[in-house]
Amino acid sequence: MPWVRGLVVVGLAAGLGLAGPVVVAGAGDRAGVGVAQDVPLRDLAAERGVRIGSAATVEELRDGEYAAVSAREFDMLTPGNDMKWDATEPARGVFSFERGDAVVEAARAAGQQVRGHTLVWHSQLPGWLTEGDFSAVELDGIMRHHIAEVAGHYRGEVYAWDVVNEPFNEDGSLRDTLWTRAFGVDYVATALRAAREADPGAKLYVNDYNVEGLNAKSDALYELARDLVAAGVPLDGVGLQGHLIVGAVPGGIRENIERFAALGLDVAITELDIRMGLPVTAEKLATQAEDYRAVVEACLAVSRCVSVTTWGFTDRYSWIPDHFPGEGAALLFDEDLRPKPAYDAVHQAFGGGGAPVEGCRVGYRVTNSWSTGFSGEVVVTNVSGRPVSGWILEWDFPSGQRIDHGWNAVFSQEGTAVRARDEGWNATIGVGGSVTVGFTARHAGSNEAPVSFRLNSAGCDG
Numbered sequence: 001m002p003w004v005r006g007l008v009v010v011g012l013a014a015g016l017g018l019a020g021p022v023v024v025a026g027a028g029d030r031a032g033v034g035v036a037q038d039v040p041l042r043d044l045a046a047e048r049g050v051r052i053g054s055a056a057t058v059e060e061l062r063d064g065e066y067a068a069v070s071a072r073e074f075d076m077l078t079p080g081n082d083m084k085w086d087a088t089e090p091a092r093g094v095f096s097f098e099r100g101d102a103v104v105e106a107a108r109a110a111g112q113q114v115r116g117h118t119l120v121w122h123s124q125l126p127g128w129l130t131e132g133d134f135s136a137v138e139l140d141g142i143m144r145h146h147i148a149e150v151a152g153h154y155r156g157e158v159y160a161w162d163v164v165n166e167p168f169n170e171d172g173s174l175r176d177t178l179w180t181r182a183f184g185v186d187y188v189a190t191a192l193r194a195a196r197e198a199d200p201g202a203k204l205y206v207n208d209y210n211v212e213g214l215n216a217k218s219d220a221l222y223e224l225a226r227d228l229v230a231a232g233v234p235l236d237g238v239g240l241q242g243h244l245i246v247g248a249v250p251g252g253i254r255e256n257i258e259r260f261a262a263l264g265l266d267v268a269i270t271e272l273d274i275r276m277g278l279p280v281t282a283e284k285l286a287t288q289a290e291d292y293r294a295v296v297e298a299c300l301a302v303s304r305c306v307s308v309t310t311w312g313f314t315d316r317y318s319w320i321p322d323h324f325p326g327e328g329a330a331l332l333f334d335e336d337l338r339p340k341p342a343y344d345a346v347h348q349a350f351g352g353g354g355a356p357v358e359g360c361r362v363g364y365r366v367t368n369s370w371s372t373g374f375s376g377e378v379v380v381t382n383v384s385g386r387p388v389s390g391w392i393l394e395w396d397f398p399s400g401q402r403i404d405h406g407w408n409a410v411f412s413q414e415g416t417a418v419r420a421r422d423e424g425w426n427a428t429i430g431v432g433g434s435v436t437v438g439f440t441a442r443h444a445g446s447n448e449a450p451v452s453f454r455l456n457s458a459g460c461d462g
């Protein structure tokens with residue numbers, strides 16, 4: 001697989017008793033760079049002062065190809081399940097960190113920060129807790145002990161914690177859970193204070209879904225955050241999960257991020273995925289690409305928006321098909337780990353040019369010529385097996401030709417090197433699809449045809 005580069009180092013998930021080793025790929029193994037298309041997302045994001053993360057489970061990290069892409073593209077890792085209550089305290093007072101430790105180890109080897117997820121939630125709780133019929137006093141002790149043990153165990157290893165997850169209903173009312181039944185909203189402050197005590201260096205977040213745009217639920221989160229800040233409770237940021245639907249990305253994301261930032265808080269997009277009804281079509285992929293671009297741009301527009309994390313990165317592994325039958329394909333890479341148009345769009349939003357297109361065919365012809373000049377066109381066909389969203393076509397003129405004027409692309413030329421970039425409206429080249437760019441140029445007597453072309457830095461045939 002050409003897209004998966006770099007040495008893969010196999011590390012043992014010590015003491016796991018699970019089916020196999022977790023594969024950890026070192027950050028130093030990531031491919032060298034130089035051309036904008038070949039630059040991993042994490043390098044582009046770093047240039048923009050943000051982190052780009054992904055969620056992964058121990059099982060997924062055992063897939064070597066997967067682990068290599070995770071290490072190459074992302075500089076932050078969220079355990080998708082392995083730090084949740086049912087994983088970390090399966091029996092009362094009995095703590096189990098092997099799974100979470102394996103994720104932390106993979107992140108360390110790849111030079112990635114860890115977002116801890118999650119200390120206090122109503123879901124994925126062990127049976128002893130949900131069925132225990134505890135008094136409020138007992139629950140208070142149980143929650144504090146859990147936070148002290150888990151956040152304490154990962155002290156110094158976790159950059160940020162989703163301390164409280166999903167406290168609200170869609171209408172902005174407080175969700176009815178064992179925590180709110182016992183303590184009302186006060187459990188949030190208690191949890192944040194306990195987390196600060198357990199790991200004073202970690203950034204502490206409240207995290208929720210359907211709070212990306214401006215709506216009743218995000219208003220409720222805003223009011224909670226405002227009250228916590230005013231009361232001096234240790235809250236450092238809010239997480240906007242971002243489980244979105246193709247073609248239905250809410251407006252107002254930037255404005256929403258801005259209002260949290262104005263409270264002095266960091267904001268993170270913590271679980272981005274944008275699902276579609278199956279089957280996948282080129283049109284849906286193109287819309288999905290624009291949707292991803294919009295979310296990343298909204299984050300980049302506000303300096304307190306510190307990171308974008310996708311909830312997994314490949315359609316090979318995703319929670320969507322299990323939870324929303326008939327839907328899926330929500331992530332940046334397809335099941336074969338090929339970058340999708342959404343990847344190109346995120347790459348471009350961070351200032352890159354999109355992933356290399358490993359498979360293109362080019363036809364070059366002179367359409368008219370006169371003594372000092374000529375007009376020409378280049379037809380480029382995408383035979384890479386994946387749709388492309390955003391492209392740069394490059395070639396060298398062998399006999400000093402100079403472009404005067406071009407169409408269907410934005411042309412630039414340095415010396416003999418010509419660069420033609422899509423004009424936006426023609427950014428998408430579907431599987432087997434073509435685009436034609438044209439130009440007029442001058443020459444000084446000889447007009448040899450270019451010998452090679454590159455599409456998004458990969459060589460083309462023809």
Ligand code: G3I
Pocket residue numbers: 080081123124165209241271319
């Ligand atoms: O561990 C059991 C396993 O023993 C059993 O054989 C198997 C059979 O289905 O289920 C396994 O549990 C599954 C668990 O993931 C671990 O794989 C659950 O059924 C499944 O429901 C659970 O889904 C997780 C989901 O949270 C639960 O709410 C997803 O993997 C996880 O990606 C998802 O993540 C959440 C975030 O934490 C919070 N925000 C929403 C996001 C998406 O739902």
